[in-house]
Every structure is written in C-alpha cells, then in structure tokens.
Amino acid sequence: MKKSLMTAAASLLVVSLTACSTGKTGESSTNPAASGTPQASKAPKEMKLKIGLPGSYDVTKKEIIDGFIAKFPNIKTEIVEAPWGDFATKITTEIAGGTAPDIWFQENAVILGYGSRGVAEDLTPYIKKDLKEADYISGLYAAKASNGKVYGIPHGINPVALAYNKKMFTDAGVPLPTDNWTYQDMIDTAKKLTKDTNGDGKPDQYGFAASVGITQGWYPWARSQGGQVLDESKTKAMFTDPKSIAGIKAWADLVKTGISPDADFLKVAGGEWKAFASNKAAMFFMQYSNQALINKEFASLDYDTVMMPKGADGKRVVPIVTNSWVIFSKAKQDAKDAAWEFLKYYLSEEAQTVLAKSGASIPVQKNAITKLDANANPKNKKAFSEGIAQAGVTTDENPSWQEWRLAAQPIFVDILGQKLAPEEGMKQIQDKVQKVLDQNK
Structure with missing residues (x-):
C-alpha cells in the first residue's frame, strides 16, 4: 500500500x-432449574x-x-x-x-x-x-x-504481475503475452517493441520499463535465473550465488541495451507505471495497487496482465x-x-x-x-490471484528486512544505472547484508 x-x-x-x-436479560421469580424453564442467554x-x-x-x-x-x-x-x-x-x-x-x-x-x-x-x-x-x-x-x-x-x-499495453503490441504486430512466458520470452519481445520513432537515434518507445525498487525490480530478477536473495532460514545472504548474479545482470542489461528507459527518463516520465500508461513502455511489472492510479489518470488505456514470467529453472516467483x-x-x-x-x-x-x-x-x-x-x-x-496461489512469496522478509534492504538498495541503484558492474555490486551487497543479518541473530 x-x-x-x-x-x-x-x-x-x-x-x-x-x-x-x-x-439486561429478564429474571424469573421462580428457580428456572427447578421449574424446567430454560435460562435466558447472557x-x-x-x-x-x-x-x-x-x-x-x-x-x-x-x-x-x-x-x-x-x-x-x-x-x-x-x-x-x-x-x-x-x-x-x-x-x-x-x-x-x-x-x-x-x-x-x-x-x-x-x-x-x-x-x-x-x-x-x-x-x-x-x-x-x-x-x-x-x-x-x-x-x-x-x-x-x-x-x-x-x-x-x-x-x-x-502481488505483482506482468502488465502489457495492448495497442503497442497490436500496432507492432507482436503476439500478446501469455502465462507460459519465460523471462527470455519477455526480453525477446521487449526488443521488438523498442523503437526510435522520431529518427534521432535514441529509443523513445521501450519494450519494458524496469523498476529500481525491490518488489517490482531487483528481487524478481535476482530470482529469475533460479537464484536466491536469502536462504530458507533468512539468516544467510545469497547475492553472490552465480544464478543470482545472472538474474541481476539480465536486469541491468535492460537499460544497457536500451530495452528499458534509464532512471533519468523515468524520472521525467513520472515513474515506470506512468511511462507504461502514457505509451512510452509496452510492459512493466505491476503491483496490484497500481491499477487504481492507472485507471484514474489513464482511463482510456487498453491494457491487461498475465502472470509473472517463469524463470530459467521453470519456476515462477510472484513477489507479494x-x-x-x-x-x-x-x-x-x-x-x-x-x-x-x-x-x-x-x-x-x-x-x-x-x-x-x-x-x-x-x-x-x-x-x-x-x-x-x-x-x-x-x-x-x-494473473494476480492465481499468481499468488502458484508462487506467491514475500521479498525474503525477516525482522531485519528494513535494515538489510536499505543497505543493499543504493548499490542496486548504481548497478541499474550502469555505474557498477553486477558482479562487483553483488559482492558489495553480499558483504553489507550478511553483516546486518549477523548483527541481528
């Protein structure tokens, strides 16, 4: 919320x-138990x-x-x-x-x-x-x-689902997303929907709007290649798992390859949901509550959702x-x-x-x-309700979640902003988060 x-x-x-x-309930002048009269309920x-x-x-x-x-x-x-x-x-x-x-x-x-x-x-x-x-x-x-x-x-x-702009897909002659999509399907389609419509050599229509936040951004991407953020006990950081790094690299590559707008573009646009709603991005990971804003400010937008894509391991992760x-x-x-x-x-x-x-x-x-x-x-x-039923997970919440998330977030900002290589950034995050987890045992 x-x-x-x-x-x-x-x-x-x-x-x-x-x-x-x-x-107050009424009282009988006789003994209810002796007379057989049931007592009034209290x-x-x-x-x-x-x-x-x-x-x-x-x-x-x-x-x-x-x-x-x-x-x-x-x-x-x-x-x-x-x-x-x-x-x-x-x-x-x-x-x-x-x-x-x-x-x-x-x-x-x-x-x-x-x-x-x-x-x-x-x-x-x-x-x-x-x-x-x-x-x-x-x-x-x-x-x-x-x-x-x-x-x-x-x-x-x-929960989160994959939102898509129907008109942008139809205009480009690209098939609509399905619940069976993988992350790679989504990336491949996003490339087809990224266009330079005014001929200035820079995209002004993007296939996907990547979020820098945890729920719609780096958390699902870290899990997209079969990686983890924390282990099952929520006491051990898993950011340097090669699969976690691969997922974050794919996330950062969205901006690096021009499939997604960068932070400066999104700031001007008003955020990823506004970039999506104003026909500047064909897809984004949408929290359920975003619908209230989109439907109020962009009532004519023709869009829908499918479940979050499946990861490289065939499993779906739906952050809630x-x-x-x-x-x-x-x-x-x-x-x-x-x-x-x-x-x-x-x-x-x-x-x-x-x-x-x-x-x-x-x-x-x-x-x-x-x-x-x-x-x-x-x-x-x-797309939301069945997504929860199939694969709903919290973003590895534990008693120190707020602390370790805040320690990691600035580094994720630098990774998506191309200021830090994913491998080096994830190593820094691993060290910072594990320190927080150890201090809170």
Whole structure:
C-alpha cells in the first residue's frame, strides 16, 4: 500500500464510535432449574477495544470498520487515526510506554520485528482454534516467523504481475503475452517493441520499463535465473550465488541495451507505471495497487496482465507485499479477545468481499477473491490471484528486512544505472547484508 495515501492530519484523532450494550436479560421469580424453564442467554460480555489506523480510511475501508461495530455493539471501539508517517513515529513511543492501541497494522517486516521483540501476540493458537485453513490462501501466513509463530494477519495482499499495453503490441504486430512466458520470452519481445520513432537515434518507445525498487525490480530478477536473495532460514545472504548474479545482470542489461528507459527518463516520465500508461513502455511489472492510479489518470488505456514470467529453472516467483494487523502483546486479555473478534470479522467473507471490490489489494479469503472486479482494467485479475496461489512469496522478509534492504538498495541503484558492474555490486551487497543479518541473530 502506498504511503502516498496518508491523510493530511498532523495529529492523532481519537474517535469513540460505539457505546456498550446496556440491556439486561429478564429474571424469573421462580428457580428456572427447578421449574424446567430454560435460562435466558447472557448478554455478550462488554469489552473495550482501541484500533490503530495508520493512513486512516484512505488505507482501511470504513465500511469494514462500520460493519464490525454494527455486529459487535458489546465492544466499545475507539479508532486512532493518523497520517502513516506520524503513526509510525508515535507507535514506537507508545509501545515503550505500554500505551499502544490494542490492534493496529504496519508493514509485514515491521510486524515480524515486533514478534522477535515480544511486542506482537502470537496468533497461532487463535488461528488453530477459530479459522479453517482451507478457506484462505497461503498469504494468510505472510507474517509467520522462522520459529513457526504467526505474528500478524494480512491487511491485504499486493502481488505483482506482468502488465502489457495492448495497442503497442497490436500496432507492432507482436503476439500478446501469455502465462507460459519465460523471462527470455519477455526480453525477446521487449526488443521488438523498442523503437526510435522520431529518427534521432535514441529509443523513445521501450519494450519494458524496469523498476529500481525491490518488489517490482531487483528481487524478481535476482530470482529469475533460479537464484536466491536469502536462504530458507533468512539468516544467510545469497547475492553472490552465480544464478543470482545472472538474474541481476539480465536486469541491468535492460537499460544497457536500451530495452528499458534509464532512471533519468523515468524520472521525467513520472515513474515506470506512468511511462507504461502514457505509451512510452509496452510492459512493466505491476503491483496490484497500481491499477487504481492507472485507471484514474489513464482511463482510456487498453491494457491487461498475465502472470509473472517463469524463470530459467521453470519456476515462477510472484513477489507479494502486505501490511499486517498485529495484536499488542501487552494489552489486557479482554482487549486481546476483542481484537481477535475484529480479526475474525476482517477475515470473514463479508469484510473480505468489501476489500476485494475496493481494488486496493487482494483478499486472503478464497470466496472473496472470486468477487474481484473483472470489468475494470486489468480484466485478467487471475494473473494476480492465481499468481499468488502458484508462487506467491514475500521479498525474503525477516525482522531485519528494513535494515538489510536499505543497505543493499543504493548499490542496486548504481548497478541499474550502469555505474557498477553486477558482479562487483553483488559482492558489495553480499558483504553489507550478511553483516546486518549477523548483527541481528
């Protein structure tokens, strides 16, 4: 989810949204047990719950929050709203002081860090008790740590697929992409779609727009030749694996050979998604959330998606991004119970269908996934949902993800910018990332 969705408010707004249920059941003047009269059921236990919403209702659908409040009048609910950056800053102090909301969400890697520090409640017992695993996709466990504990529940899944501009393909007489494409198929086709239309000797129409970021950029390319970024334990860097280097070389070669615009071109264009939407690039790796921007600003664009291409080893890798809900481990037990009631509602088909129809992210409840809007571009939403089912992976998130990613990112920028050879750059990244991993064991 994009932090550009932050609200403009500069301070937290705390809004009490419901009142507790007040009615009492009637009492019989006789002994119900002696007379055989069944006892009236007890009113639901009254509880309090504070929910933190970074980015406010620009990020979380108000309809879901309102639906929960309506169904659980016995839970007095407070909503704590703030712009994303403000929320992330304040929550650190609140955690230290024991005053954090009972439940809130942040980036999945941050949640894993909370788990390692004892801030996040282990949700494994709750899940085993109340959820039917078959009703959900594997993304439900995006916040599962290496110790087997689950520290968060997805706010929504934002996967990647290959987007293509139909008109550019048709005008060039080039067959459209398919789910069976490999990376090499994509590269070969991108060459055919790269053109110098004004005769100045430089491409002004590119076959592919390469991203310099992790999710749509270097991570899938590092995996494209069968390589890895971290090992399965997420404690050992794998950047100098020859297959990882080969994937990054193919990524850098997109710019080197002129198949993809460079960073300066993309900066002027407004980013790879705008270069794609303005007919300057025929393909790019598209996060699901990009559709909202493209459909709003380029409503007439005729485009669609297929699943991420298969790698040289025949395997597909579909990077997913998720923010995850976390229950504060220091909250009172009643508040934890109320927070779990909220998460059960959030994971219900009713709430997940609201998420599906929003177009902001993919739900994790299987029936809700069938409610994705197939009438809005890209119409082939299965490129995302089936991509997750087949090969959805996080970008090797672990408790130190933010730290090691930031250590690696500037070097990847230099590699794509042709300032550093892939072999040398990957060696530097290996050293920096392994140092971070070792410090966080």
